[in-house]
Amino acid sequence: MILDLKHCEAFPHQLELTDETVRAVIGTDNIRVIKNLKLKLNVQNSDDEYFCQGRLEATVQLECARCVKTFEKQLVTDVDFIVAPEGRNRAKEENIIDDEDYLYYDNDLCADLWEILRQALILAVSMKPLCEENCRGFCSVCGGNRNKKQCNCRNDNSRNQFAELRNLL
Ligand SMILES: [Zn+2]
Ligand SMILES: [Zn+2]
Structure with missing residues (x-):
């Protein structure tokens, strides 16, 4: 320009x-x-x-x-x-x-x-x-795209909440 x-x-x-x-x-x-x-x-x-x-x-x-x-x-x-x-x-x-x-x-x-x-x-x-805003990103256990497919990995939620918290810091 x-x-x-x-x-x-x-x-x-x-x-x-x-x-x-x-x-x-x-x-x-x-x-x-x-x-x-x-x-x-x-x-x-x-x-x-x-x-x-x-x-x-x-x-x-x-x-x-x-x-x-x-x-x-x-x-x-x-x-x-x-x-x-x-x-x-x-x-x-x-x-x-x-x-x-x-x-x-x-x-x-x-x-x-x-x-x-x-x-x-x-x-x-x-x-x-x-x-x-609510993009679910990748599963930290299986690596799958959680926007496309909800996996049943254990500890998935707690891990991701932890990751979310870390992102905020
Ligand atoms: Zn995204
Ligand atoms: Zn998974």
């Missing part, structure tokens, strides 16, 4: 961007795919920097932490970042303001938002996403 600042004439400038590209995500345990990005952004300008705040919506494919089934979820999260000219001293910048997310626009006043949006979505996903 590209933010094109050329068309922002008056500030604050409101814009809405959509991108339906299906993108695979690697390097995270939970998210497999991100698609249907929809971004509403409020852009403020100060000198050669642009302060952007907005709301991001996306469809993500997640892997259930209990039964490893892939499922889709609609996510909504707030985003907040600064777009600065390319070639600016990043290290220096980061020393001054280390809690701000920076990205950079090119000579054509365009900035690629994908990396910052990807990170915002990864943060918005819970550590243990569940396909359903």
